[in-house]
Amino acid sequence: MEGSRKGAVDMLAGADLSLGLPGGDGAKLDFVRTGCKRGFSATEVDLKLDLNAKESPSSVEKVKPADPARPPAKAQVVGWPPVRSYRKNVMAHNNKNSSDEDQAAEKGVASGAAAALSFVKVSMDGAPYLRKIDLKMYKTYKELSDALGKMFGSFTAGNYEAHQGMIDFMNENKLKGLLNSSDYVSTYEDKDGDWMLVGDVPWEMFIASCKRLRIMKGSEAIGLAPRAMEKCKGRG
């Protein structure tokens, strides 16, 4: 499930569920379909359960809000709000690519103008297009890793689970494991023009010196590791 479905997932995590699927006994759940004809990221089925109300067999949703100013969470119905599925699909696809930039913006980055100045280009071997990201929007390598995973996830041939481990450069052991495999490895070009492995230096030092990011195939990154080690020793 993509980032835009976070709300539903959070609710599910906290609820005590026995799912009564359509046609089964018990409660009938109302589903929201966002029209899968275009083959976008998986069928978007959003379960929002109103655990207090008794569901009736009809699809008409009945709600009696106790406090008119704040209605409780409702089970979703078909076709509401009236946004066409093409539009919903495009937005879901865009959210996959750019939600991180927006979330970071909401965290209080001063202004668009300031943010634009620190963009670095990110390319991935084999992907036809590159992206630009603002390193100042992330606070840790993990956040960066997640963001890159979302941006380039669609370009990897593997399945979704594989992509989670794709850009995991936190752990040196894992790095070596990655280097030995055909997985992808993140590298960056620093101020000196050298290509280094991402994750070697403290985050602040990284964003100060990173000029460009490149996600390359693990097999090609083998030669980098020794140089990275040397540089680190040099910095003490």
Place this chain on the structure above:
Amino acid sequence: MSEEDGDHHSSEATSTNSLSGSHPPDQVLETVLESVLQFLTCRRDRNAASLVCRSWHRAEAFTRSELFIGNCYSVSPARAFARFSKVRSIYIKGRPRFADFNLMPHNWGAHFRPWVSAMARAYPWLEKVYLKRISLTNDDLALLADSFHQFKELELVFCEGFGTRGLSKVAYNCRQLRVLDLSDTEVTDDNVDWISCFPEDETCLESLVFDCMENDINFDALERLVARSPLLKKLRLNRYASMRQLYQLLLRAPQLTHLGTGSFGLIENVQNMDDNQECNYYSSAFAACTSLVCLSGFKDVMPVYLPSIHPVCANLTSLNFSYTNINPQQFRSVIVHCHKLQTLWILDSVCDEGLQAASETCKDLRELRVFPVDADEDIEGPVSEVGLQAISEGCRKLQSILYFCQRMTNEAVIAMSRNCPDLLVFRLCIMGRRQPDSVTGKPMDEGFGAIVKNCQKLTRLAVSGLLTDKAFWYIGQYGKLVRTLSVAFAGDSDMGLRYVLEGCPRLQKLEIRDSPFGDAALHAGAHRYYNMRFLWMSSCRVSRQGCEEIARSMPRLVVELVRYDGEEGSFMEGDSNSFTVLYLYRSLEPPRNDAPESVTIL
């Protein structure tokens, strides 16, 4: 609409001929009439003219070149084409609008086949076809391409059922094609390079729109096509066009007036420039397009590139950012240049702040649409009554608004009704169902009441939020010019619907969902249904019996009951008498025979 006129007149003509020689007076009159009537373009005027008398009816039918079919099932092709013999353009509308929101099965109907087959025989000189919410196949397009040798314009809006193979036939065979516009239309990928199928010599293309297509195209072929289309004014690319490709096309076609930029965010893996250099690079191409007035696309925008459109902003009359998830600051940096803007479509990501910025600059704004990034009900929304109020104060010439929001107040809506009296279209979608005024907690009756009362030219209204029958009383009382009304989760009782059916004489299209209106209200409107295009009621309180009674008492009305729960291929629970949608419409024909299983026609 009697078909017997023709025979009667010819016998009259013969008898007069034998008396007075070669120019009988009523034939002269008819010839003069035809020469005059051919200048009449508005179809309502033409309809009125055709009712004057038989000879006017005949002359009008003979001179009508644009045929508009508002509901493809209200009349058969045979009947329509028998009356109008000289048609050059045809507009056909199919599915009702609420079908867009997954409330009807995909195979419900509205097929192009019977129309195109009949047209192929009746109008070999046909030049233009415009279809909205129609299903058409590759074979239909092939037939079209083969049958009409002077074919010039094809526009498909909200259509589906065909693929790139059908497009390639049109591109290849229609040598005089000027317009090929696909808007919000699904096109399947048949693995055919349709762009390469256009003829190799100079084309007459003026408009090529395919921004909704979800498949890649042969860019080199497109570039060559644009290069040999000197008359091209409108070009809307799809999401797969990169920045570099867009740049190259702009260099080839600086004469464009309408441009769809595709994603405006895909960058090839080769650039060596920094951000400023890149923006300057692209903006030089935009600066050369001095005729550009309409910009759209930006479907996966890289906000850093937005400054490159600044050179054209001052000339823009239309800007579509409705797929463009940008923040208020990014939006402001663009909108401050757009003084001439008349049409603006945006996402609510620009927030009330962005709307404020638009209201300060776009003093000529006529149409505004604000779409939601998140079409969910229970979230904090970025736009509210504050944005609406700001727009109403800054954009006094506003004629049309569609506004999605999570919170709204009567005060803001009333303010808009006073500040923008020229409103023709007011569509407010408060996304939380039955949500009251977010400040006072009261129903939204007064707000919508003020709209119908103060905006006296209003023809289209969509309501939402918590509404009692009072709101409908206002609409019936004041909404005398309203033609289209959309209602969802509103009203208390049958009286609500009765007020509208009894009070709005111009009502043509009424679409209602999930509202407590039942058989009594349905019957109260019987006197209206022959004068309306359709009535849609889904998940309301009408019963099968009530619908059967209407169907019995009104033979020229087609009453369809649809059982559909939003899931394709599933059968609804409940007895076979239950249904979700009542869709009724007037028709000159017996009920259609192409309906799927989920549809029962009474």
